[in-house]
Amino acid sequence: xxxxxxxxxxxxxxxxxxxxxxxxxxxxxxxxxxxxxxxxxxxxxxxxxxxxxxxxxxxxxxxxxxxxxxxxxxxxxxxxxxxxxxxxxxxxxxxxxxxxxxxxxxxxxxxxxxxxxxxxxxxxxxxxxxxxxxxxxxxxxxxxxxxxxxxxxxxxxxxxxxxxxxxxxxxxxxxxxxxxxxxxxxxxxxxxxxxxxxxxxxxxxxxxxxxxxxxxxxxxxxxxxxxxxxxxxxxxxxxxxxxxxxxxxxxxxxxxxxxxxxxxxxxxxxxxxxxxxxxxxxxxxxxxxxxxxxxxxxxxx
Amino acid sequence: xxxxxxxxxxxxxxxxxxxxxxxxxxxxxxxxxxxxxxxxxxxxxxxxxxxxxxxxxxxxxxxxxxxxxxxxxxxxxxxxxxxxxxxxxxxxxxxxxxxxxxxxxxxxxxxxxxxxxxxxxxxxxxxxxxxxxxxxxxxxxxxxxxxxxxxxxxxxxxxxxxxxxxxxxxxxxxxxxxxxxxxxxxxxxxxxxxxxxxxxxxxxxxxxxxxxxxxxxxxxxxxxxxxxxxxxxxxxxxxxxxxxxxxxxxxxxxxxxxxxxxxxxxxxxxxxxxx
Numbered sequence: 001x002x003x004x005x006x007x008x009x010x011x012x013x014x015x016x017x018x019x020x021x022x023x024x025x026x027x028x029x030x031x032x033x034x035x036x037x038x039x040x041x042x043x044x045x046x047x048x049x050x051x052x053x054x055x056x057x058x059x060x061x062x063x064x065x066x067x068x069x070x071x072x073x074x075x076x077x078x079x080x081x082x083x084x085x086x087x088x089x090x091x092x093x094x095x096x097x098x099x100x101x102x103x104x105x106x107x108x109x110x111x112x113x114x115x116x117x118x119x120x121x122x123x124x125x126x127x128x129x130x131x132x133x134x135x136x137x138x139x140x141x142x143x144x145x146x147x148x149x150x151x152x153x154x155x156x157x158x159x160x161x162x163x164x165x166x167x168x169x170x171x172x173x174x175x176x177x178x179x180x181x182x183x184x185x186x187x188x189x190x191x192x193x194x195x196x197x198x199x200x201x202x203x204x205x206x207x208x209x210x211x212x213x214x215x216x217x218x219x220x221x222x223x224x225x226x227x228x229x230x231x232x233x234x235x236x237x238x239x240x241x242x243x244x245x246x247x248x249x250x251x252x253x254x255x256x257x258x259x260x261x262x263x264x265x266x267x268x269x270x271x272x273x274x275x276x277x278x279x280x281x282x283x284x285x286x287x288x289x290x291x292x293x294x295x296x297x298x299x300x301x
Numbered sequence: 302x303x304x305x306x307x308x309x310x311x312x313x314x315x316x317x318x319x320x321x322x323x324x325x326x327x328x329x330x331x332x333x334x335x336x337x338x339x340x341x342x343x344x345x346x347x348x349x350x351x352x353x354x355x356x357x358x359x360x361x362x363x364x365x366x367x368x369x370x371x372x373x374x375x376x377x378x379x380x381x382x383x384x385x386x387x388x389x390x391x392x393x394x395x396x397x398x399x400x401x402x403x404x405x406x407x408x409x410x411x412x413x414x415x416x417x418x419x420x421x422x423x424x425x426x427x428x429x430x431x432x433x434x435x436x437x438x439x440x441x442x443x444x445x446x447x448x449x450x451x452x453x454x455x456x457x458x459x460x461x462x463x464x465x466x467x468x469x470x471x472x473x474x475x476x477x478x479x480x481x482x483x484x485x486x487x488x489x490x491x492x493x494x495x496x497x498x499x500x501x502x503x504x505x506x507x508x509x510x511x512x513x514x515x516x517x518x519x520x521x522x523x524x525x526x527x528x529x530x531x532x533x534x535x536x537x538x539x540x541x542x543x544x545x546x547x548x549x550x551x552x553x554x555x556x557x558x559x560x561x562x563x564x565x566x567x568x569x570x571x572x573x574x575x576x
Contacts, residue, residue: 156416169366
């Protein structure tokens with residue numbers, strides 16, 4: 001078994017891929033927690049598309065892949081914030097307008113200029129084999145920045161996510177918190193583009209956090225669980241991709257979805273068990289359907 | 302045209318807790334209220350009543366500083382809103398404004414009151430925790446501190462929000478519809494609790510739809526409908542004329558000694574279906 005696990009590590013590309021998926025998975029899990037609690041699941045999907053458009057524009061302008069993607073991602077964040085400020089247009093509509101337009105721009109340019117390298121295919125569908133040391137450095141920097149910022153801004157992030165209006169009255173600069181969060185999200189998405197691809201980034205952001213939500217009712221624990229689940233999903237997905245010779249991004253997403261299903265099933269069976277015990281008179285108090293919240297007082301104990 | 306039944310402030314030398322002068326507020330081209338002047342004394346316990354969409358929430362947002370007035374000045378304790386230090390205003394939002402499935406405990410919700418301070422460590426300090434426990438004891442929610450907020454009743458959630466608003470010892474406590482979303486017993490308890498808090502010198506301003514609760518619990522009422530209709534003590538303010546101008550339609554007021562009951566319209570007489 002050990003030999004089987006160690007065998008792929010002899011290849012440098014696998015090492016690179018493993019490190020990249022570990023870091024990307026962990027930071028996606030961490031930031032994904034806030035994405036789902038803020039009801040912004042569609043943002044990840046949209047921003048990745050905007051970043052793709054930016055990468056194409058950057059290529060035409062002879063810019064670095066990440067510089068183009070980053071600039072367009074940030075522009076998308078600013079435009080979305082500006083459009084939603086008045087409250088007339090809601091977040092999902094603003095994301096749809098801005099990010100799809102940017103993605104369409106990229107597609108239009110690709111259809112006109114056909115001298116593109118393979119990196120755009122990698123950006124769309126992910127290409128773990130092409131991870132360079134430069135990519136690893138960037139991913140490491142983004143992951144560390146995300147971790148540090150989330151730790152230092154834990155309090156304002158939690159308060160403004162739970163109750164934005166009250167947070168503002170209490171003195172938290174919610175607009176600034178939102179902007180920093182959006183920047184972190186954009187950076188994480190750009191760092192993940194070559195790993196899982198634009199088409200599947202949303203799943204890497206949301207699935208570990210959603211799985212963690214099923215496992216706990218505590219915000220801080222949810223952050224930690226999502227980080228661990230994201231990291232494990234990345235590493236396991238890499239190995240499975242090597243074993244079954246499947247696309248790495250797709251395998252990571254499928255493994256993440258399997259973990260979610262498993263977690264959901266466990267919750268479902270646990271709730272059924274507790275309910276049955278309650279009906280049989282073995283327990284005397286059930287508070288909610290969430291298994292963490294069930295106070296189990298065994299009769300006679 | 303607005304009417305002031307009783308002057309609340311003229312005789313006072315100290316700056317009012319809340320002072321609005323010629324304030325116009327609205328959203329884009331839509332004006333909600335125009336050239337409003339209103340003063341609320343320090344230590345007052347006042348309720349703003351008025352029909353739905355009459356501008357009560359806009360008025361609260363203007364006082365809280367989350368919405369900038371289109372013109373006019375808003376002063377809290379004689380200071381502009383930007384000069385007010387953090388923690389001076391305590392705020393309790395409407396219960397319906399929050400996603401109660403959010404993964405936090407009652408204790409974490411109350412601790413959020415400290416999250417505007419300088420401390421950056423995620424975990425609470427000993428002093429913060431002690432303050433939260435003291436408030437929870439006082440507000441009767443100590444036993445549910447470790448409970449998920451999703452598993453608490455409307456009254457407990459209201460108290461948790463109240464505790465969060467009180468952690469910094471505010472001078473002004475603002476509550477948006479504290480009587481909605483809770484049963485009649487919890488409503489009564491919350492208003493009594495607010496009365497106790499007010500007796501310690503904290504100015505309280507709240508909005509509500511429940512005229513009867515206001516009539517029996519609050520010493521000062523502001524009738525509002527896209528502008529000030531009247532303000533004063535309930536027994537002076539709750540007249541057919543003022544309430545009809547505030548709400549429109551028929552209002553019936555039944556008085557009995559210190560109690561009175563406010564009802565709207567005429568009762569519907571259902572047929573007994575021939576039984």
